[in-house]
Amino acid sequence: MPVYEKHQIGGLQTQELAQPLKLVDAEGAEALVLFTSPERAKDFVKDHPGFGGGLVADFAWILEKLGVGYAIMLNPGLDYGMDFEAQDVAQLFRPG
Numbered sequence: 537m538p539v540y541e542k543h544q545i546g547g548l549q550t551q552e553l554a555q556p557l558k559l560v561d562a563e564g565a566e567a568l569v570l571f572t573s574p575e576r577a578k579d580f581v582k583d584h585p586g587f588g589g590g591l592v593a594d595f596a597w598i599l600e601k602l603g604v605g606y607a608i609m610l611n612p613g614l615d616y617g618m619d620f621e622a623q624d625v626a627q628l629f630r631p632g
Contacts, residue, residue, distance in 0.1 A: 537570050537598060538581050541589040556602075557587045559609065565622065567607035570598065580613050599628060 540555035557569040571577040574590055581587045604626040611617035 537568070537591045537593060538577050538584070538587040539589050539591055540586050554591055556591075557581070557584055558606070565607060566605075567609045567619070568598075568602060569609050569612060570595075571611055576611055576614060599625070 537554075538557040540557075558566045559569060560566050569580070571580070571590075574592065577590060581590075602625075605622055606625060607622045608620040608625055609617070610620065612619075
């Protein structure tokens with residue numbers, strides 16, 4: 537998950553709340569950008585200044601922290617990428 541690097545020292549997040557990369561569409565809906573590996577994120581984040589760092593996390597943990605209301609772009613710009621609508625993500629979200 538690409539995160540904003542403003543509060544990082546040596547690649548480590550110095551605050552508890554990471555600022556993940558989210559994109560907003562024309563209607564104002566937000567989509568969280570996720571990648572299945574850090575290597576796959578490198579080219580994409582070049583177009584998003586400040587988002588060179590990232591968190592490697594379990595997908596279930598991300599859903600738990602994110603909650604509902606966001607779409608997810610998985611591996612955007614790659615042949616094996618997928619987009620999930622917010623309502624689809626909400627169906628996956630089952631609080632612990």
